[in-house]
Structures are given as structure tokens and as C-alpha cells.
Amino acid sequence: MSDLPVAPAPATIPPAVEEAVVPGTWTARAPDLPWxxxxxxxxxxxxxxxxxxxxxxxxxxxxxxxxxxxxxxxxRSHAHRGEHRDDALAIAACDDLLVLAVADGAGSSxxxxxxxxxxxQIAADNTITRFAAATDGTPLARLGTAMAHAVHDAALxxxxxxxxxxxxxxxxxxxxxxxxxxxxxxxxxxxxxxxVLVQHxxxxxxxxxxxxxxxxAGEVTCFVPDACAMVQAAALxxxxxxxxxxxxxxxxxxxxxxxxxxxSGAALVAQWRDGMRDAIGTARQPDTPTxxxxxxxxxxxxxxxQRGEVDDRTLLLxxxxxxxx
Amino acid sequence: MSLRRLPVYILADVSGSMRGTPVESVKAGIRQxxxxxxxxxQAIESAYLSVITFAxxxxxxxxxxxxxxxxxxxxxxxxxxNYGDALRVLLECFEMEVVRTTAEQKGDWRPLVxxxxxxxPTDTGWLEYARQLRERRPANIIAVACGDHADISALRxxxxxxxxxxxxxxxxxxxxxxxxSASVKTTSAKVGSVGEGGGIxxxxxxxxxxxxx
Numbered sequence: 001m002s003d004l005p006v007a008p009a010p011a012t013i014p015p016a017v018e019e020a021v022v023p024g025t026w027t028a029r030a031p032d033l034p035w036x037x038x039x040x041x042x043x044x045x046x047x048x049x050x051x052x053x054x055x056x057x058x059x060x061x062x063x064x065x066x067x068x069x070x071x072x073x074x075x076r077s078h079a080h081r082g083e084h085r086d087d088a089l090a091i092a093a094c095d096d097l098l099v100l101a102v103a104d105g106a107g108s109s110x111x112x113x114x115x116x117x118x119x120x121q122i123a124a125d126n127t128i129t130r131f132a133a134a135t136d137g138t139p140l141a142r143l144g145t146a147m148a149h150a151v152h153d154a155a156l157x158x159x160x161x162x163x164x165x166x167x168x169x170x171x172x173x174x175x176x177x178x179x180x181x182x183x184x185x186x187x188x189x190x191x192x193x194x195x196v197l198v199q200h201x202x203x204x205x206x207x208x209x210x211x212x213x214x215x216x217a218g219e220v221t222c223f224v225p226d227a228c229a230m231v232q233a234a235a236l237x238x239x240x241x242x243x244x245x246x247x248x249x250x251x252x253x254x255x256x257x258x259x260x261x262x263x264s265g266a267a268l269v270a271q272w273r274d275g276m277r278d279a280i281g282t283a284r285q286p287d288t289p290t291x292x293x294x295x296x297x298x299x300x301x302x303x304x305x306q307r308g309e310v311d312d313r314t315l316l317l318x319x320x321x322x323x324x325x
Numbered sequence: 326m327s328l329r330r331l332p333v334y335i336l337a338d339v340s341g342s343m344r345g346t347p348v349e350s351v352k353a354g355i356r357q358x359x360x361x362x363x364x365x366x367q368a369i370e371s372a373y374l375s376v377i378t379f380a381x382x383x384x385x386x387x388x389x390x391x392x393x394x395x396x397x398x399x400x401x402x403x404x405x406x407n408y409g410d411a412l413r414v415l416l417e418c419f420e421m422e423v424v425r426t427t428a429e430q431k432g433d434w435r436p437l438v439x440x441x442x443x444x445x446p447t448d449t450g451w452l453e454y455a456r457q458l459r460e461r462r463p464a465n466i467i468a469v470a471c472g473d474h475a476d477i478s479a480l481r482x483x484x485x486x487x488x489x490x491x492x493x494x495x496x497x498x499x500x501x502x503x504x505x506s507a508s509v510k511t512t513s514a515k516v517g518s519v520g521e522g523g524g525i526x527x528x529x530x531x532x533x534x535x536x537x538x
Contacts, residue, residue, distance in 0.1 A: 023363050024363065077367055215432060215435075216432055217426060256329070256431055262428075308328050
């Protein structure tokens with residue numbers, strides 16, 4: 001058997017005639033897939049599916065002596081790729097107890113939009129019901145326990161949904177922030193990133209708790225329904241609200257572009273209260289009136305543009321009259 | 326409120342064994358990668374590219390540059406395979422070019438690195454730099470064993486993610502750089518929510534490229 005002749009390799013590959021590239025631009029497409037897979041439709045119910053999949057998701061109400069305005073909008077990346085918003089928000093109230101929740105589904109998890117919507121709703125609803133059912137301890141201790149247990153309830157629910165959808169529970173991963181306001185106290189429970197700000201009557205704006213720092217952007221250390229979520233959820237922070245006039249919960253889509261909030265927080269709250277006057281940093285911000293009590297204005301405010309910031313954005317504000325200007 | 330970037334480093338072996346079709350294919354592949362990323366608005370906003378070549382020494386031939394300003398480099402292949410110098414330069418680039426999160430500024434996304442090599446290290450110091458990369462995990466690193474003579478064990482010492490591309494034809498390189506492009510697009514779209522440790526989900530590799538378990 002003789003060796004076959006081998007053609008010599010060309011020394012160079014002539015470059016193809018290359019046409020000029022038209023740079024890609026952002027588009028907005030309706031989602032390609034239904035928000036809810038058929039396997040989960042019965043388990044989730046029409047009310048949650050309709051509310052969670054409505055774009056944008058708006059809340060504008062008054063409860064427990066506070067006014068609440070919130071909005072959750074799809075980011076540029078999801079809109080461009082024809083994907084659903086992964087953020088969610090929910091509130092629940094009973095008598096003088098108000099519970100606010102925002103959640104951000106993990107982008108790398110296929111059903112995280114469902115994880116976020118379910119977790120936010122259960123976190124809010126079950127904090128109320130578990131608090132009402134608890135009898136031992138001080139009211140704040142009962143409230144804190146109810147919040148931690150509500151996160152546990154959400155985690156169990158996500159595991160059950162994963163079973164129905166025949167996927168791993170990690171497919172529903174989400175962050176969650178819960179703020180429970182009762183009288184002059186607020187407890188905050190947080191799993192993953194996002195932020196909470198409070199504005200005091202004297203105008204000062206403070207972040208509740210420190211940023212959970214990782215070396216690299218976007219690397220969240222823990223999600224619901226991971227086991228670590230129960231530990232993070234139970235690490236409650238307490239804030240005295242006697243002179244607090246505004247509370248803001250936000251997902252990282254709002255927090256990150258204005259990092260660090262310790263510096264930008266006061267300017268942000270001023271924009272929310274008084275409307276857009278001066279843009280913050282390098283953000284291109286549309287003119288908006290006050291967003292307090294105006295969900296449409298909040299949606300417009302959330303449409304600010306900042307290079308590389310393409311995530312979903314969710315902002316939930318609770319305020320009371322007589323606040324700082 | 327600084328810009329958060331997805332740094333992408335391509336480490337290309339340009340030792341003598343890559344002379345001819347392989348190095349020309351790598352050049353063509355980088356041109357194709359650049360053109361492909363230009364069509365993606367998210368990559369335009371977030372991805373920054375750098376090219377480091379290594380033979381007798383390693384040189385960063387293109388510093389970390391945004392996609393719209395990137396100029397694909399010329400390359401010539403000759404000399405030895407100083408893999409250790411390539412890893413040393415990569416570590417230096419991380420220190421000088423990549424921004425980590427602090428209380429004052431949001432850092433970059435964890436860098437994405439593709440190492441292409443068709444041979445074995447000819448230097449003796451590479452293992453120490455490989456150990457640093459594995460221990461510090463400063464990036465998501467994908468090492469590509471090109472052809473049949475690549476030293477897979479050396480690549481394994483550098484990263485857990487090693488893929489093999491036995492075929493070194495222009496078509497194979499073209500398919501590989503499409504995979505790189507898809508990886509950059511996927512990573513830039515999903516980086517907002519990777520777990521601690523930075524593990525990412527790569528797109529499936531094209532036919533002819535296998536993930537070495």
C-alpha cells in the first residue's frame with residue numbers, strides 16, 4: 001500500500017471579501033414562549049400567571065398607612081432576545097402590617113421568571129398569614145420568624161414546581177428581598193443581591209445593610225431555593241421607622257447602574273419625589289414627573305439608559321405624607 | 326457608576342507548529358469573531374477583546390479593547406511554546422486591565438479566556454502560573470487542545486474546562502470561533518446571575534469539538 005500524495009497546506013488563507021458590518025442595534029420582541037409552561041399552569045393558577053406576565057407589572061395602592069408604588073419592567077437584553085422579564089414584585093397587607101417583596105430570577109435558570117414571581121408572592125402573603133397565626137414571642141420576633149418561614153415556604157414551593165416541570169429546582173432560582181413594616185419598625189430579609197434604601201425626615205438617605213460584595217459583577221452568592229437561602233433569609237435587619245418617610249426596594253437592575261448607592265441614594269430619592277432634573281452620573285435619564293403615586297411615570301423613569309446595563313428593573317416604593325423634599 | 330465590561334482574552338499559540346494553515350485559520354477566526362460580535366448590541370456594549378500570542382515569549386498584541394474599536398491582529402508562527410510566559414502575561418493583564426468590585430465601583434464581569442494550543446510547553450515554569458490560575462479562579466477559562474499533539478494534561482493543570490479540536494482545518498477553526506462568539510454572547514446575556522465561583526453555561530460545542538471530561 002503506497003502513501004497517498006498529500007496536498008501541501010496553503011501558506012495563507014486569502015481573506016474573504018468582507019462587506020462592512022452593520023452594527024447590531026437593540027430591538028424589542030414579544031416573548032417567543034408562553035410565560036407559563038403547560039405543566040405548571042394548574043399549579044400556579046390564572047391570577048398569578050396573568051399578574052406576573054403582564055408587561056410592565058405595576059402596583060399603585062395604599063395599605064397600612066403607607067402609599068405604595070411599584071413597577072417591574074423587562075430589560076433591553078430580554079426584550080432584544082424575545083424573552084420574558086425575570087423580575088417580580090408583590091405586596092401584601094393586613095391591619096398595620098405591610099409586606100413588600102421584590103425578586104430577580106437568575107438569568108441562567110430557565111424558569112427563573114416563575115421562581116421570582118412565586119417567591120415574591122409567597123414571601124409577601126405567607127409573612128402575613130404566618131405572623132397572624134404565630135402566638136409566641138414579641139410581635140417583632142414573630143414577624144421575623146414569619147418572614148424566614150415565608151422564604152422557606154417559597155423554597156418548598158419551588159421544589160414542588162420543579163418536580164411538576166420535571167426540572168432541577170435550580171431552574172427556578174431567584175433572589176428575594178422582603179421588607180415588613182409594622183408600626184415604627186421594619187424588618188428586612190434578603191437572599192441574593194438588590195438593595196433597600198430609606199429616607200429620613202431630615203432628608204438623609206441610607207442603605208439598609210451593606211452590599212453583598214463579590215469580586216466580579218453579577219455573581220450572586222445564594223438564591224432561593226438553595227439551602228443557603230434559609231440562612232440568609234434569617235439574617236434580619238431591623239430599621240426604626242419613626243422618622244423614615246420613604247422605603248425603596250430594588251433589584252440589581254436599578255441598584256447596579258447607580259452603584260454605590262451610598263453616594264447616589266439621595267439623588268435617586270430626589271428624582272423619585274420631585275421628578276427628573278439632573279441626570280445621575282453617565283446615565284441618560286428621560287424627563288419624568290414624580291413617580292410617587294404614578295406608576296406610568298415610574299415605568300418611564302425605569303427606562304433610563306446606561307451603557308452595559310440591560311437587566312430587568314424593579315422598583316417598589318412605600319412612602320408616607322410629610323416626607324422630606 | 327463605571328462601565329461594567331465582559332473582558333474576553335484569546336491566548337493563541339503561534340509557535341512553529343502552528344505555521345501555515347493553522348495560524349492563518351486563527352487569524353481568520355478572530356476576524357470572524359469580531360464581525361459576529363459587531364452584530365450583537367449587547368456584545369458591543371459589554372464585551373472587550375484582547376489577544377495574547379505566545380511562542381518563544383508571550384505578547385499582548387491587542388490590549389483589552391471594546392468590540393467597536395477592535396482591530397484583528399496580524400500573527401506569524403515560529404519558535405517554541407513558552408506556555409508559562411503566556412499565563413504570566415495573562416495574570417498581569419488581569420491585574421492591570423480588569424476591574425474588581427469595591428465599595429466605590431462596580432467591577433467587571435468575570436473574564437472569559439480561550440487558550441488555543443497545538444503542542445506542549447517548552448518552558449519549565451508554566452506549572453506555577455497554571456496553579457495560580459486554578460487556585461485564584463480569576464476567570465472562566467476554556468482551553469482548546471488543537472490537533473493530536475496538544476498537551477492536554479498541561480491544559481488540564483490550567484483549567485477544568487478543556488475541549489479538543491482534532492481537526493485543524495480552516496473549517497474547524499471557523500466552527501470553533503463561532504462557538505467562541507456564541508459563548509461571549511451567552512455569557513454577556515447571562516452574567517447577571519451566575520453563581521458564586523463564576524461557573525457559566527457554555528453553548529454546545531460544534532461538531533468536531535469535544536469536551537474532555
